[in-house]
Amino acid sequence: MAPATAESRKVSLHETNIGRWLGWINERGQETVKDTRFFQKGNQTYAGINDRRHWQHTPPAVAEDVVVPPKHANGTTPVGWRAFRPPDSYLARPFPVEPTVAQRLPCVDQWVAHGQACAWTSAEPLRLDALWTWINGSEPILAATRDQVVGAAMKKKKGRYQPVFLGSRTSHFRTHGEMINSMRSVLKSMPSELVQKYILLTADVAADDTEELRLGSVPTWLDLEAGVQVLHHSDVFRIPRSLLPTDGDIERQGHEWRDDIVPSFNSLAIESQLPNIPNLAPTIFYLNDDCFLLRPLSVADFETPLYGPVLRIQFDLGVKSRPPDSFGLFGDKEGEWPSLEFNQRFGKRSRRYLHHIAKVLSTPLMREAAAIWEDELARTAEARFRGHGPQVNLVYLVTWYNIEKHRESLLYSFIMLRVDADADGVISPAERSTLVAGLESGKVNVALREGGSPHYVALNLQRAGIAEPKETEYTWISSDGYPLIRTTRTKTSAHCAIDVKRCFAGSSSLGVFRRVAFEEPDCGDCLIAHLISKSGPVGLEAFLPHPQAPNATPPAALPAKRWQDAVFAPGLGREYAVDRM
Numbered sequence: 001m002a003p004a005t006a007e008s009r010k011v012s013l014h015e016t017n018i019g020r021w022l023g024w025i026n027e028r029g030q031e032t033v034k035d036t037r038f039f040q041k042g043n044q045t046y047a048g049i050n051d052r053r054h055w056q057h058t059p060p061a062v063a064e065d066v067v068v069p070p071k072h073a074n075g076t077t078p079v080g081w082r083a084f085r086p087p088d089s090y091l092a093r094p095f096p097v098e099p100t101v102a103q104r105l106p107c108v109d110q111w112v113a114h115g116q117a118c119a120w121t122s123a124e125p126l127r128l129d130a131l132w133t134w135i136n137g138s139e140p141i142l143a144a145t146r147d148q149v150v151g152a153a154m155k156k157k158k159g160r161y162q163p164v165f166l167g168s169r170t171s172h173f174r175t176h177g178e179m180i181n182s183m184r185s186v187l188k189s190m191p192s193e194l195v196q197k198y199i200l201l202t203a204d205v206a207a208d209d210t211e212e213l214r215l216g217s218v219p220t221w222l223d224l225e226a227g228v229q230v231l232h233h234s235d236v237f238r239i240p241r242s243l244l245p246t247d248g249d250i251e252r253q254g255h256e257w258r259d260d261i262v263p264s265f266n267s268l269a270i271e272s273q274l275p276n277i278p279n280l281a282p283t284i285f286y287l288n289d290d291c292f293l294l295r296p297l298s299v300a301d302f303e304t305p306l307y308g309p310v311l312r313i314q315f316d317l318g319v320k321s322r323p324p325d326s327f328g329l330f331g332d333k334e335g336e337w338p339s340l341e342f343n344q345r346f347g348k349r350s351r352r353y354l355h356h357i358a359k360v361l362s363t364p365l366m367r368e369a370a371a372i373w374e375d376e377l378a379r380t381a382e383a384r385f386r387g388h389g390p391q392v393n394l395v396y397l398v399t400w401y402n403i404e405k406h407r408e409s410l411l412y413s414f415i416m417l418r419v420d421a422d423a424d425g426v427i428s429p430a431e432r433s434t435l436v437a438g439l440e441s442g443k444v445n446v447a448l449r450e451g452g453s454p455h456y457v458a459l460n461l462q463r464a465g466i467a468e469p470k471e472t473e474y475t476w477i478s479s480d481g482y483p484l485i486r487t488t489r490t491k492t493s494a495h496c497a498i499d500v501k502r503c504f505a506g507s508s509s510l511g512v513f514r515r516v517a518f519e520e521p522d523c524g525d526c527l528i529a530h531l532i533s534k535s536g537p538v539g540l541e542a543f544l545p546h547p548q549a550p551n552a553t554p555p556a557a558l559p560a561k562r563w564q565d566a567v568f569a570p571g572l573g574r575e576y577a578v579d580r581m
Contacts, residue, residue: 066151068144071215073207080139081215082224083207084232090254092238092374095275095367101126101282103579105305112578115479115538117306117460126299126466127196128283130186133270134202135263136217138175145205146265149384179289180221183228186285189293194302196281197229201270203263204232217263233262236276237381240374261382271394272380275370280363283309286395287358300469302360306460307477309360310469311399315483317353319396341373341397344562346404347518349484359395362402366394369401372559406581407482410543411517411524413577414531416570417545420509423571427507435512438534439500444526446487446494447533452477456538478581479540481532485525496526503527509570518563544577551575 073083105111107118120126136142183198202217216232224230237258244253264270267288274286283303303309319339339351370377376392383389419427419435427435452475458468476483487494503523504512516524534542551573560566 066144066147068148069140071141071205071208073210073213073215077215078141080136080217080220081141082218082230083213084204084216085212086204086214086232086234089251090234090238090258091250092240092276092378095371098282098364098367100308100362100364101303101305102308104282109574109578111306112581113539113541113544115460117463120305120464120466125193126283126304127194127281128285128299128302129197129199129281130190130195130285130287131199131274131277132179132182132201132287132289133267134179134200134217134219134289135265136175136202136219137265139217141205141215142203142217142263145263149265153388179219182287182289182292185292185294186287189295189297190285191296191298194299198227199229199231199277201231201233201236201274201277203265204234205263206259231277233264233270233273234258236273237262237264238273238276239378239381243375243378257382261384264381264384266383266385266388266391268386268391268393269381269383272377272392274361274394275367275377282363284361284363284366285358286361291358293358295471298467298470300457300461300467301472303362304461304464304466306464306466307457307474309362309365309402310472310474311360311402312355312357313399313483314353314355318350319353320350339400341376341392341561342400342404345372345560345566346408346563347521347524349521351400351484354396354399359399361395361398365402365405366398368559369398370394372401372561373397403483406478407524407528408517409577409580410481410528410531410540411513412568413545413580414527414543415513415516416509416568417549417572417574417577418543420570421545421549425509425570427509427512431509432504432507435504436500439498439527439530442498442500444496444498444530445533446481446485446496446529449480449532449537452480479532479538481528482525485529486522487529496522496529498523498526498530510568513568514563540581543581545574547574549573 069078071078071081077083102108104122104124105118106121107116110116110118137146186195186198200219200222204214204216207213207215214232214234216230216234218224218230222228222230239254239257241250244250244257261269271286274284285302300307301310342351343349373392376390377394379389380391380394383391415435419431421431421434422428454473457474457477461468485496487496503516503520505515506512516527531542532540550571552569552571554572554576555567555569557567
């Protein structure tokens, strides 16, 4: 089952921005050089002040003048660091194919088709991994390393008027003791039986005295024997072979790639490599160090086999689609390039931003999306600071991939598997009657079903033996259709319009599917609303092929970045259709 979106009525997830703007206090005083964004024009270096309207001349930073404190891995390591052995290879490997939490439901056909819940009988309990990423920007070794990188970039870009590592200001990395309180809040709010692992991903640097070991950053207050798995950037940063030269030692090239980008000071770059964390739980609860939990929570506040992962989307803030080279001088966009990628894969439309709080991610879907956009994610990893080069927001990518893939699956199941019942690729007159039944008027009333109401959610979770959410109310669930459908609303109803001749022209089942799914998204959105109404008060039966339709093995297909290159085979049967939903 695809995701539910949620609204936290009691504000169980809270983000604080303590210290976000503290750095700007000094930028108007003596510490301007340290806490500003640097630009160059001719032979002059400028420091941009917070409001971006005032400029102040300052001497350029020189990488050679930065002194990094000693970094010894043998003997006594520096405070806040530990020696560890990095992996032998930095080449990306294929992700294991694993079922989502919803696909593990024993009565998945009954639930998807008719909305009838059954008991969760899996021997594996519903558990998740709590995951933090953290950079201790106040630590002397990391601070000096960051200054070296910024200084080298300024030297390289000399004479060109452009940003030099946007997002490199010191205030962006200062530590204010938030991480310890974020962890404490999770330990307090989440039942211990719900969490499989607590994972902390931090920076690492090369050691001065050995190439076999590196130094990994660790909080000085953290007991490494207390059950928190500490990983470092070198443990997870990986590059696809396709992005490396074909000649030469490819393993050596992978090591050189790592040396050029680790440690990373860019949260988007670090997040882009989360799929490479080994042995992840099926669900991830991902937090930054300034995210805190304030109230007790249950598994249904995160993900369940009935409703999928809980997504918190800001529906009043749209995300446009623009190529990465169009962001201009202050480009630090976190959704516009990914939305362009979605347009190429799922059809053009405006999508919505995510609430800036902790996020829930389905591990199998995250890795599925990462396999499609592996090159873009690897390029994101190469940007050591925010705003430096094109960057993909992995969390945005995975969230909307989840939603768009569900929409695609609904339309694929109906047209390619139900309408084209004989799987010959041609919509016969009899099959066309199935396609257009009930659409003759061109007006579709959008059903306001009760399946997503708090009463029905609680009842279904009770039947499954799963605790209901404590601090979350689902405002949309996947069986409600596509959340961005455009409708005409009155006080008592809502409807959408569909042009049967335009939307369903032609006799090719693949052609009709591609039209309603990608070329004319409004056609597909309204068709989904129509079929949901035909399915009754709950369930998605009207989308599914007949229970007796023969099942078939899907053809092997490579991940596709464009819908024109994706494979949509007919005749794969009901089991395949249900599994995709």
